[in-house]
Amino acid sequence: MPKLSAIHRFPVKGFSPQVLDQIELTQGKGLPFDRHWAIENGPGQYDVTAPGHVSKKNFLMLAAQSDLAGWSTRFNAEHQVWTVIAPDGACLQVDLNDAETHAALFDHLSQALSDQVRGRLRLVQAGSQAMTDIPDPYPSIINLASVRDLAERTGQELDPVRFRGNLLIDDLEPWAELDMVGERLVIGEAEVEIRARIRRCVATSINPVTAARDADIPKALFDNFGHMDCGVYVSVERGGSVAAGDRVSGK
Numbered sequence: 001m002p003k004l005s006a007i008h009r010f011p012v013k014g015f016s017p018q019v020l021d022q023i024e025l026t027q028g029k030g031l032p033f034d035r036h037w038a039i040e041n042g043p044g045q046y047d048v049t050a051p052g053h054v055s056k057k058n059f060l061m062l063a064a065q066s067d068l069a070g071w072s073t074r075f076n077a078e079h080q081v082w083t084v085i086a087p088d089g090a091c092l093q094v095d096l097n098d099a100e101t102h103a104a105l106f107d108h109l110s111q112a113l114s115d116q117v118r119g120r121l122r123l124v125q126a127g128s129q130a131m132t133d134i135p136d137p138y139p140s141i142i143n144l145a146s147v148r149d150l151a152e153r154t155g156q157e158l159d160p161v162r163f164r165g166n167l168l169i170d171d172l173e174p175w176a177e178l179d180m181v182g183e184r185l186v187i188g189e190a191e192v193e194i195r196a197r198i199r200r201c202v203a204t205s206i207n208p209v210t211a212a213r214d215a216d217i218p219k220a221l222f223d224n225f226g227h228m229d230c231g232v233y234v235s236v237e238r239g240g241s242v243a244a245g246d247r248v249s250g251k
Contacts, residue, residue, distance in 0.1 A: 002248040004187055005144055006168040007031075008161070011075040011096075012082060012123075013038035013131040014061045014068050016208070017161060018075045022243040025190040025236045030139050031166050033077055035131040037096050039109070041065075042119030051127030053135035060109070062164075063203040065116050069211035087112065096123065138195055138233035139166040141177060146230060149174040154220050161208040162217065163200070165231050169248050175225070177232050184251040189240025191251065197229040204230070 008017040013035045023031060040046055044058035062068055067087070074083040084092045086108045095101040106121040129137060142165030151158040160168055167187065169177075180194045204217035218228045 002169055002172040004167060004242060004244055004246045004248055005170040006244055007242070008164075008166055008168065009034040010164060011036055011077075012073070013056070013059055014065065015071060015084075016069075016073045017164070018073075020244075022241060024239065024241055025139070025192075026239045027236050028137060029128075029236060030130045030132070030137045033075070033080075034139070034166060036126050037082075038124055038126075038131040039106075040122040040124050041117060042121075046124050048124055051125070051129065053129050056131075056133055059131065060113075060121075061203065062206050063201055065113055066206045066213055067112060067116075067211050069206050069208050094123075096125070099123070134233065136195070136233070136235070138235055139192070140198060140231050140233055141165060141167045141169055141192075141194070142231045143172050143174065143177045144168055144170045145172055145174040146177065150217075150220060150224070150230070153224050154215065156215055158215070158217075159208050162204045162206070163198075163231055164203070167234075167242070172248070178229055181232065184237065185234070186247075186249050186251050188242035188246035189238075190236060190242050191238035191240075192234035193237050194232050194234050196233045197227075198231040198233060200228050200230050 007020040007023055009031045010017050011033050038059040041060050045054040046058055070087045072085045080096045082094045082096050092105045094105050102123050110117050142160055142163050144160055147158055147160045178197050184193045200218050205213050205215050207214045221228045
């Protein structure tokens with residue numbers, strides 16, 4: 001029987017995940033605090049007075065700034081405090097809602113990323129729309145069996161964090177999720193509908209531990225399967241609590 005193996009959310013776009021044991025899903029919304037903040041890389045299109053979906057190119061992101069994988073983070077949801085450990089060992093504590101606490105982080109990022117920084121950095125907050133790659137409030141599911149199958153075919157160990165999914169499921173047939181668009185799943189107390197396959201970009205080629213570009217995942221997907229898809233987006237149709245270890249069943 002398929003089960004929910006892990007829950008990941010990424011409070012600040014482009015940085016490391018927070019691993020959760022349990023979370024409350026809400027109908028029509030993504031995971032609470034997932035990609036709720038992003039760091040604007042120089043003047044961009046994001047309007048803080050009218051938050052909405054804009055291209056990820058406006059922000060620091062793994063696809064362009066692979067060194068971000070070397071920054072470890074912790075997130076306190078109650079106080080919305082983000083602790084960042086830079087590659088040089090500096091420990092920076094940021095109140096995500098207080099711009100006066102952001103300067104030290106921006107200084108470290110500017111020094112570390114150098115000419116990858118296009119101008120002044122600014123931490124911006126999403127409105128009702130998370131800073132994901134799509135304009136819809138959809139969490140993502142990664143099938144761990146698919147990741148293992150791809151790893152076997154490439155002869156390379158692949159950490160599922162590469163795919164930056166929210167709900168990691170196991171004990172499903174490899175790649176079965178790609179043929180389930182339009183179907184519904186019950187996970188714990190929640191019900192989701194599979195909406196679309198996720199086409200993968202170069203960010204998945206970055207090792208989330210070493211920050212090295214050590215695999216060409218889009219090419220590996222295309223060479224082995226004739227597409228570049230791994231994982232699916234889902235909409236939350238019925239809210240409720242989900243926890244690691246919950247059964248995943250069709251409806």
